[in-house]
Amino acid sequence: MNMHTVFQRKPLLMILACLGISSLCFIYTRTDSAATFYQIFQTSDGIKAFWETDKNLNDLFSGTQKVLKSASPFTRSIDNSIFQTHRDIRVLRDETLRNIIIDDEVDCSKRQFLLYKCSRGLCGGWGDREKGIVSSFLLALLTNRTFAIYMDKPCELENFMDPFIFNWTKCKRYLDTIPAQNTTEENHVGGNRGFYGKISSIDFEKLWTRKKIVLFLNAYVPVMDSIKLHKDVEKQMKWIVNMTRPEIVHLVIHTLFRPKQRLRNELAEFIRTNTNGRHLVCSHIRIGKNPSIPGDNNLPKGSPKEGTIFSFLKRFKNPRKYAIYIATDSNDVRQGAMNNFKNVFNINRTIVHVDRFKKVDRETDICEGLYTVLFEQLMLSFCDTLLITRSNFGTIAAYMRGSSDDLYLYHTKTDKVFLTNITNIQSVYGFV
Known part of the structure; x- marks a missing residue:
C-alpha cells in the first residue's frame, strides 16, 4: 500500500x-x-x-x-x-493482539512474557528507547509472549504515558515475583548487535525457554526486516509482511501509548494559544554535544547548519499566515530562531538529555526534562509542515505524524533542505 x-x-x-x-x-x-x-x-x-x-x-x-x-x-x-x-x-x-493480551490480572501467571527494560546503564535518548520498545513489542508478538515496559530512567514512564490499545502495565506486579532462575536478560544496546541479523532464523521456542525474557534494545530497522523473513510471521503477525517501516512504527507507537491528561491538556492549550488558526510550521534541529547538553555525543555525520534551515523557513515568515515552532537540543539555536523570526515560538523549558543528564540535577528537573521530550515529539507530530534533521527523535515524530505532505529533510553532507516522502527518511539518514 x-x-x-x-x-x-x-x-x-x-x-x-x-x-x-x-x-x-x-x-x-x-x-x-x-x-x-x-x-x-x-x-x-x-x-x-x-x-x-x-x-x-x-x-x-x-x-x-x-x-x-x-x-x-x-x-x-x-x-x-x-x-x-x-x-x-x-x-x-x-483481534490482532489477542494472543498476547491479558484480560484479567489473575491470568498473568498463565502467560510467558517479554519485557523492554531501561533502568540502568546506557539506554539512549527517547528516540533510541522508542526503537527498542517497537522492536521488543514486535518480538513479543512473534513469540506469543505478553509484552511489558519497565522504564524508570530518569523516572517512571507511567508518570506521563498511559497504555492505550494494549495494556503493557497489567502484569507488572506479577512480573516482580518471577524469580531470577526463571528470567533471561539480553543486552543488545550499543555494539552488541549480532542478535539482530540472526532473528529471521532463530527458533525462539528453543532459545527462550524461561518465563520472563528481558531485552535491552535500541535498534528497530534490522528487527523489523528480519521478523518479516521469520518462518512464524504468517501465523503470528501476518499484518506486518507488506507494511513499510514507517507504517509499522506508527502502528506500534500509537497502539501502546496514550499521553496522560496533563500532557494532552497542556499540549492542546499550547497549540491553541500559539497558532490561533495559522498554518503550523515546525522544525526539529538536533545539534548533539553543545553547551546546553555537554554530556551528549558529537553527531556521527555532523551537526546541521541552522543558518541553512532558517533561510529555508523564511518563506513562512508572514505572521498572519504562519506560526513557526522550533524544537532543538540547543539554547543557542532557540535564540537564533527568536532573532530571525517574529512568528516563532518554543516551549521555553530546560533542555535535558534523558540518558546523559548531570548527576547534580534534581530528580524533579530530570523528570520534567522527560516530560519536555515527550511534549516536543507530540508537538512535532501535529505540524502542518515539518522539517527534520538527522535524529531518531525527529524521524519517529514524522512517523507518528503519518504523512508525506509538506515533509522536508535537512541533509548534513549537502547542507540542503528538500521535500521528501516519508518512506525515504531511512534511506537518507540510514538509522539502525
Whole structure:
C-alpha cells in the first residue's frame, strides 16, 4: 500500500468542533471499504471525540464493537483532529493482539512474557528507547509472549504515558515475583548487535525457554526486516509482511501509548494559544554535544547548519499566515530562531538529555526534562509542515505524524533542505 496515499491529511476546517476542548480530540469516520489493512470507523451516534476522559473513551469503544468485528482483521484507524492540525492515527486491533493480551490480572501467571527494560546503564535518548520498545513489542508478538515496559530512567514512564490499545502495565506486579532462575536478560544496546541479523532464523521456542525474557534494545530497522523473513510471521503477525517501516512504527507507537491528561491538556492549550488558526510550521534541529547538553555525543555525520534551515523557513515568515515552532537540543539555536523570526515560538523549558543528564540535577528537573521530550515529539507530530534533521527523535515524530505532505529533510553532507516522502527518511539518514 502506498504510504503517501494512506497517510492523507485533511482540511484544517474539519477540526473546529474541537476548539472548546482543552484536550486532544479524536473522531471516528468511515473510509473506503476497499482498503485492505486500514479502516476508519464511525460510531452509531455519529462523530464523537475521545481521549478527553476515560469514560468517553470507554463509551466510544463499547459503541463500536459491532463495527470492529466486521471490519479488517489487522488494524483500525482513528481520525484525529487537534485544533489547527489534522492527522490519521492507525492502531492494531484487539483481534490482532489477542494472543498476547491479558484480560484479567489473575491470568498473568498463565502467560510467558517479554519485557523492554531501561533502568540502568546506557539506554539512549527517547528516540533510541522508542526503537527498542517497537522492536521488543514486535518480538513479543512473534513469540506469543505478553509484552511489558519497565522504564524508570530518569523516572517512571507511567508518570506521563498511559497504555492505550494494549495494556503493557497489567502484569507488572506479577512480573516482580518471577524469580531470577526463571528470567533471561539480553543486552543488545550499543555494539552488541549480532542478535539482530540472526532473528529471521532463530527458533525462539528453543532459545527462550524461561518465563520472563528481558531485552535491552535500541535498534528497530534490522528487527523489523528480519521478523518479516521469520518462518512464524504468517501465523503470528501476518499484518506486518507488506507494511513499510514507517507504517509499522506508527502502528506500534500509537497502539501502546496514550499521553496522560496533563500532557494532552497542556499540549492542546499550547497549540491553541500559539497558532490561533495559522498554518503550523515546525522544525526539529538536533545539534548533539553543545553547551546546553555537554554530556551528549558529537553527531556521527555532523551537526546541521541552522543558518541553512532558517533561510529555508523564511518563506513562512508572514505572521498572519504562519506560526513557526522550533524544537532543538540547543539554547543557542532557540535564540537564533527568536532573532530571525517574529512568528516563532518554543516551549521555553530546560533542555535535558534523558540518558546523559548531570548527576547534580534534581530528580524533579530530570523528570520534567522527560516530560519536555515527550511534549516536543507530540508537538512535532501535529505540524502542518515539518522539517527534520538527522535524529531518531525527529524521524519517529514524522512517523507518528503519518504523512508525506509538506515533509522536508535537512541533509548534513549537502547542507540542503528538500521535500521528501516519508518512506525515504531511512534511506537518507540510514538509522539502525
